[in-house]
Amino acid sequence: MARVAIVTGGTRGIGRAICEALTADGLTVVANFAGNEEAARLFSEETGCRAYKWDVGDHEACLDGCERVTREIGPVEIVVNNAGITRDATLHKMTFDDWNEVMRINLGGCFNMAKACFPGMRERRWGRIVNIGSINGQAGQYGQVNYAAAKSGIHGFTKALAQEGARVGVTVNAIAPGYIDTDMVAAVPETVLEKIVAGIPVGRLGQAHEIARGVSFLVSEDAGFITGSTLSINGGQHMY
Ligand code: CAA
Numbered sequence: 001m002a003r004v005a006i007v008t009g010g011t012r013g014i015g016r017a018i019c020e021a022l023t024a025d026g027l028t029v030v031a032n033f034a035g036n037e038e039a040a041r042l043f044s045e046e047t048g049c050r051a052y053k054w055d056v057g058d059h060e061a062c063l064d065g066c067e068r069v070t071r072e073i074g075p076v077e078i079v080v081n082n083a084g085i086t087r088d089a090t091l092h093k094m095t096f097d098d099w100n101e102v103m104r105i106n107l108g109g110c111f112n113m114a115k116a117c118f119p120g121m122r123e124r125r126w127g128r129i130v131n132i133g134s135i136n137g138q139a140g141q142y143g144q145v146n147y148a149a150a151k152s153g154i155h156g157f158t159k160a161l162a163q164e165g166a167r168v169g170v171t172v173n174a175i176a177p178g179y180i181d182t183d184m185v186a187a188v189p190e191t192v193l194e195k196i197v198a199g200i201p202v203g204r205l206g207q208a209h210e211i212a213r214g215v216s217f218l219v220s221e222d223a224g225f226i227t228g229s230t231l232s233i234n235g236g237q238h239m240y
Contacts, residue, residue: 002028004074005219006066006117008056008109009033009083011043013182014132017208018080019049021216027078030069032056034083056083056109057101066116075124076117078219081110081154082132086184088143099146106150110157118161118170127170128219131158132211133230135178139238151176155230162228171227173218178234181205202235 005022009015010031022029031051033040040051050073054065066076084106087098110131121127136144137151155174162172179185179196185205188196197205214231217223232238 001074002026003077004028004030004069005078005080006069006076006113007031007080007082008113010049010080011040011051012036013184014177014180014208014211015080015082016043016047017212018082018215019043019047021209021212022078022080022219023047023049025216025220027219028073030073032065032083055105056081056112057104059108059112059115062109062112063116066113070120075120077121077124077126078128078130079113079117080130080132080215080219081113083109084132084134084147084150084184086144086147086187088147088188090143091145094146102146103150103153106147107153107157110154114161118165121165121170122168125169127165127168128223129158129161129165129170129172130215130218131172131174133158133174133176135176135232135234135238138176138230138232138240158230159228166227169224171218171224173226173228174230175211175214175218176230176232176234177206177211178232178237179205180208180211182208200235200237204235206233206235 005027010019011033019029029049054061131154133154134151140148158174
């Protein structure tokens with residue numbers, strides 16, 4: 001039977017590309033989404049994958065949602081924590097709500113999904129978790145203390161959980177995308193984005209499928225010796 005994968009924030013952008021890539025790999029893929037019903041309907045129609053609605057920042061909703069997926073589809077063996085939002089503002093303009101929502105969803109979502117799915121992975125002695133971090137969690141970014149802190153937290157979370165998963169067959173890795181051609185990046189003011197793209201050695205924005213390819217590799221059977229790592233896919237914008 002095909003393994004079951006959940007991709008959070010999976011109906012649009014990078015998440016959708018991940019769902020498509022994992023489906024092409026022969027996995028049974030379900031997407032989680034938070035609010036955009038129309039995008040979810042189109043996604044299911046076009047990919048054949050089911051979409052489940054819950055807020056990954058809500059702990060109980062995550063437990064319930066994953067339990068429902070397990071009941072209706074099968075035990076979750078692969079989790080891709082992709083859901084994320086931006087609330088960009090310089091610190092003096094950023095509200096507590098801007099800070100809290102980004103931490104709750106981007107970082108809290110990883111904890112909530114792991115709490116829901118990691119115990120089963122441990123019991124079955126096999127699992128894959130891939131967390132989508134960001135170049136801005138590695139390098140920081142003007143106007144993103146909330147997002148950079150949450151994404152940086154994801155990288156720490158990944159390395160800590162990887163240590164717990166290693167002996168029980170569960171790998172935990174991160175991908176740190178650079179600037180990818182999605183709605184999120186399209187929301188960056190044009191003049192700011194032009195400067196950012198000028199600083200990307202490859203000379204263009206990345207494409208969502210270029211991130212999905214990395215996820216597909218990290219969740220594959222033969223990636224079992226890779227854990228606690230971060231794969232940077234950023235066109236050379238940040239190297240270290
Ligand atoms: N470094 C130094 N100064 C900068 C700067 C930078 N990177 N970016 C802006 N500034 C300066 C401006 O030049 C301007 O200076 P002057 O007043 O002297 O002209 C000043 O900062 C503007 O400051 P404000 O607080 O008034 O800023 P604002 O309210 O107009 O907007 C901002 C600031 C919200 C940060 C806006 O610049 C912005 O949206 N920047 C993009 C941030 C970004 O890259 N977000 C990534 C989103 S995509 C993503 O996150 C995906 C991923 O993982 C990569």
